[in-house]
Amino acid sequence: MNELTLKYGCNPNQKPSRVYMEDGSDLPFEVLNGRPGYINLMDAFNGWQLVSQLAKAAGKPAAASFKHVSPAGAAIGNPLSEVERRIYWVDDCGELTPLASAYARARGADRMSSYGDFISLSDVCDECTARLIRREVSDGVIAPGYEPEALAILKEKKKGNYCVLKIDPDYVPAPIERRQIFGVTFEQGRNELKIDDALFANIVTKNKELPASAKEDLAISLITLKYTQSNSVCYVKGGQAIGIGAGQQSRIHCTRLAGSKADNWYLRQNPKVLDLPFKEGIRRADRDNAIDLYIGEDYMDVLADGKWQNIFTVKPDVFTREEKRAWLDKNTGVSLGSDAFFPFGDNIERAARSGVKYVAEPGGSIRDDNVIEAADAHGMVMCFTGIRLFHH
Secondary structure (H helix, E strand, O other), X not given: OOEEEOOOOOOOOOOOOEXXXXXXXXXXXXXXXXXXXXXXXXXXXXXHHHHHHHHHHHOOOEXXXXXXXXXXXXXXXXXXXXXXXXXXXXXXOOOOOHHHHHHHHHHHOOHHHHOOEEEEEOOOEOHHHHHHHHHOOEEEEEEOOXXXXXXXXXXXXXXXXXXXXXEOOOOOOOXXXXXXXXXXXXXXXXXXXXXXXXXXOOEOOOOOOOOHHHHHHHHHHHHHHHOOOOOOEEEEEOOEEEEEEOOOOOHHHHHHHHHHHHHHHHHXXXXXXXXXXXXXXXXXXXXXXXXXXXXXXXXXXXXXXOOHHHOEOOOOOOOOHHHHHHHHOOOOOEEEEEOOOOOOOHHHXXXXXXXXXXXXXXXXXXXXXXXXXXXXXXXXEEEEOOOOOOOO
8 A cells, every 4th residue: 555545634614634655655654453643654664763772772562652753652672660650550450571661661650641551562462562552542543563461452542443553674764764844844854863872971060970770771762762852851661661751942951841740650659559449440540630739849739638639548648849859869880871962961960869870961062061070079980972862
């Protein structure tokens, strides 16, 4: 099939809409179920590139959760701890396959942003992963294939309308890419940058101890940023993105946004949050919303009289600012990637409050000395990659 007609473009008023191959070749994907939309396909193609590169770099299955052409989460298939199984709502799912673990991590890092996501999987979707997907609110999934049992499960989702795409894993796009804006055609070479350990050789801080696990996390951060709307910053720990700040005009706002998401990820692991006394029958999405409010500044939205009774069996104690800070101080060994240089040391100061120990950024700011000094003050290891990763 050379062409696929879509319902509409980015918005319902943008018609006609289609995708097609200019050279007359077949489209590199098949629609196995449902009907993809314009934004669905943008998420799917960006997500597929991300997970396929992640899987090659790490040698493990990878998954991504995309929303509005940026990842809400990305991860490789490392096993989950018991606490992670609880905060990702998979503690009742038994043993997970590596691909299912990758998806649980990608979906679970920022569950508020992942609501209604488009999923990308690096490997053939197995039944275990399909069962996790069935439980979540999602628009669709792209993968290089599906086990028969997995496909049957996914075809039942959304009353039979769930979008299931099969990508050709051997497809290689043309080296030159084009698109139109305002009737003007833009042309550039594709970003084929390979992200590997060589990018982390130029360590500019006094601390030069960069373990293999940190190199893997830094690679995950940069690969994720390669497909995230710029400006962007990504915090990674244990093989998964735990905070992504996308599309901000100011880099410090990227760092703050991603840092607040990383903080929320860690705060959800606190016993006060894990043991919240939810009433029977509260849906996962409503639990996610309640937790997000409980750990934030607007906690009275769920703890006020007349409100907590709708969610909890017993009114929880306030999670105080002092308690949260003490808990966050336990989060260490976090890696941070930035798609462009840090212009000021304030980014490092904010990153340090979220447990960042390892940093990868291009370097090249006129204030590099100030940024390095800030990193040294916190005992960080910082690499200058010399590579910018803008994505628009």
